[in-house]
Amino acid sequence: EDQVTQSPEALRLQEGESSSLNCSYTVSGLRGLFWYRQDPGKGPEFLFTLYSAGEEKEKERLKATLTKKESFLHITAPKPEDSATYLCAAHTGANSKLTFGKGITLSVRP
Amino acid sequence: NAGVTQTPKFQVLKTGQSMTLQCAQDMNHNSMYWYRQDPGMGLRLIYYSASEGTTDKGEVPNGYNVSRLNKREFSLRLESAAPSQTSVYFCASSETGGYGYTFGSGTRLTVV
Numbered sequence: 607e608d609q610v611t612q613s614p615e616a617l618r619l620q621e622g623e624s625s626s627l628n629c630s631y632t633v634s635g636l637r638g639l640f641w642y643r644q645d646p647g648k649g650p651e652f653l654f655t656l657y658s659a660g661e662e663k664e665k666e667r668l669k670a671t672l673t674k675k676e677s678f679l680h681i682t683a684p685k686p687e688d689s690a691t692y693l694c695a696a697h698t699g700a701n702s703k704l705t706f707g708k709g710i711t712l713s714v715r716p
Numbered sequence: 717n718a719g720v721t722q723t724p725k726f727q728v729l730k731t732g733q734s735m736t737l738q739c740a741q742d743m744n745h746n747s748m749y750w751y752r753q754d755p756g757m758g759l760r761l762i763y764y765s766a767s768e769g770t771t772d773k774g775e776v777p778n779g780y781n782v783s784r785l786n787k788r789e790f791s792l793r794l795e796s797a798a799p800s801q802t803s804v805y806f807c808a809s810s811e812t813g814g815y816g817y818t819f820g821s822g823t824r825l826t827v828v
Contacts, residue, residue, distance in 0.1 A: 640816055649720075649806050649819030650759075693759070702747045702766065702810050703774075704817065708758035 608633040609697050612707035619714050622683050627710045629694035630676040636698040640675045640704060641670050643690045650693055655677075670686045718742050722820035724809050729797040729827045737792040737823050739743070739807030748790035748814045749774075750782060752803040753822075764811065766788055797827045 609632045619625055623633065631639065638657050642650035654663045656672035663670050669680045679692055691711045695704040723738045741748065750762040761774030763782040771782050779801060781793045790809075793799060804824050808817040 647822075649808075649821050650817075652818070654817040655816055695759075700814055702815070703749075703761065703764060706759040708756065 608698055608705045610694060610705050610707040610713055612692075612694055612710050613614050614684050614710060615679050615708070617713070619681075619684055619712070620671050621685055621714055624680070624682045624684070626681070627679040627692055627706055627712070628676060629679070631694075631696045633698045633705070635698050637699070640695040640697065641677070641679055642693040644693060644709070647676045653692075654669060655665065675676055681712070684712075686714045688712065689714045719818050720773075720807055720809055720828045722805075722823050724823060725821065726824050727826070729825065731798060731827060733797050734793065734795050735797065736794075736802045737805055737807075737825075738789070739791065739820060740789045741807075741809040741818070742788065743809060743818065745809035745818070746787070747810045748784065749770070749810075749817065750780075750790070750792045751808065752776065753806060754803050755817075762792065776805075780809035799827045801825065802827045 608637040611630050613628045637656050641653040644650040659674045661672050666684050671678050691709045693704040693709045719791045729814045748765045749764040753759050759800045760776050765771045765784040768787045805820050806822050807820045810817045
């Protein structure tokens with residue numbers, strides 16, 4: 607059974623304090639690893655897709671990386687507006703279904 | 717730039733009542749999905765439709781039915797609502813082949 611595990615469940619940072627969010631996966635044949643951001647009361651919003659080990663993608667203060675067993679979302683010098691829940695998901699198999707982790711709730715204090 | 721539109725945004729039902737959650741997308745996507753999101757459980761797939769005319773069960777299909785009315789619309793029906801179905805429901809769509817999903821803004825359902 608495909609599994610996606612995110613850690614920690616919650617993370618509190620001071621503004622400017624860089625850190626990383628972890629997403630580990632145990633799946634049969636990863637075809638893509640997705641990161642989403644979800645704000646309270648809203649639907650998840652797409653951030654990145656990574657397809658192969660060693661791949662990296664960046665957007666503003668966020669950088670996503672992928673290895674054969676896990677993905678990291680690095681947050682550099684975060685700001686309070688980066689506070690949200692970050693979800694990762696794995697795509698496996700021939701159809702389009704994604705398996706989601708439970709998410710990491712990030713709080714950034716001014 | 718509507719994307720994925722869900723209605724209603726909020727609903728309160730009594731146990732045993734029925735209702736249909738509506739979802740429509742305007743991106744010409746082939747695949748559509750219904751998820752529920754509960755605290756500590758993450759997003760769990762209820763049903764999905766890989767293409768118009770097809771539907772398949774996901775992880776938690778019991779108590780739900782779906783209809784892929786056409787390429788744009790995918791509805792979720794609760795025939796006899798139970799308190800365990802209190803949740804936030806999200807509809808999503810994607811191109812076939814594992815591209816990123818586009819999510820709707822959700823329906824917050826409370827069953828009393």
